[in-house]
Amino acid sequence: MRFDFQKQWPALLVAIALTLGSCTGTNPSAADSPDATTAPPTPVATTPTDPAILADLPxxxxxxxxxxMVNGSPITIEVNGGDAPITAGNFVDLVERGVYDGTRFHRVVREPEPFVVQGGDPQSADASVPVSQLGTGGFTDPETGQPRMIPLEILPEGADQPTYSKTFQQAGITESPALTHERGAVAMARSxxxxxxxxxFYITLTDVPFLDGSYAVFGQVTDGMDVVDGIEQGDAIESATVVEGLENLQRPEAGAASE
Known part of the structure; x- marks a missing residue:
């Protein structure tokens, strides 16, 4: 399919916004420099495929x-731990902890064409936090006092194990991901x-295939896309609840990974 650069450029700018300044520890000024995305990111010092690191994560x-629950109506998300176990486990754990309750969608992009709604910044639950600061926050584990970061985790179609810490382009993978950015996909934002x-996290408002292989999809809206379509910037997640499958969540045992 021919890529219409002129048509997709506004969405690409938003993709940069999804990438830059979306998590704790990012440099917000980097969002002013789209060229920062043209070079491969600096590799992390320790690969998260190390069992000790993965053992520290839900x-x-x-x-x-x-x-x-948004604007008094439910949005149902099927969370896929089979294809994205760490990313899905992180999300379900945060839902169960109540991290998302009262947070607001700080980024909504529909023009010039539908793209995404993005939320999940814990800072957004505090009305005193300036709007300009939203999109820079993440979860801090109360037990350790440290931010929890999770690895980029994308399963290539037909593969047995996800690829960690690299985009498909960086890893030289040409297959499609098992979970793609179709309309209603739920995926993690990152720096x-x-x-x-x-x-x-963000929810796609339409098919966004150019994000495939670069961001970790972990779920799909199965009911309530009409509610998602109606979300405006500043709308709150009144509640987030695990209604089924909580028994599938495996949390690390305290101190297990550090022994």
Whole structure:
């Protein structure tokens, strides 16, 4: 299919916005420099495929169903731990902790064509936080006092294990991801560094194939896309609830990974 650069350029700018300044520890000024995305991100010092690192993170062994209440109406998300166990486990764990309750969608892009709604910044639950600061926050683990970052995790179609810490382009992978950015896909926002996703997520308002292989999709809206379509910037997640599959969430045992 022919790529219409002129038509897609506004959406690409928003993709840059999804990438830059979307998580704790990012440099907001980098968002003013689109050229920053042209070079591969600096590799992390330790690969998250190290079992000790993965053992420190929640994991979803199977499926779960999450319900978001927005503007008094439910949005049902099927969370796919089979294809994205760490990313899905992180999301379900944060839902169960109540991290998303009261947070607001700080980025909504529909013009010049539908793109995404983005939320999940814990700062957005505090009305005193300036709007200009939203999109820079992430989850801090109260037990450790440290930000929780999760690795970029994308399963190539037909593969047994996800690829970690690299986009498909960086890893030289030509296959499609098992989970793609079709309308209603739920995926993690991150900074320019692959392993910087925390709590922020977005829902696609249309098919967005050029994000495939660069961002981690972990779920799909199965009911309530009409509610998603009506979300405006500043709308709150009144509640987020795991309604099914919580037994599939595996949390790390305290101190297990550090022994």
């Amino acid at each position: 994991r979803l062994e199977g499926q779960a169903t999450v319900e978001l 320019e560094f692959p392993d910087s996703a925390s709590s922020q």
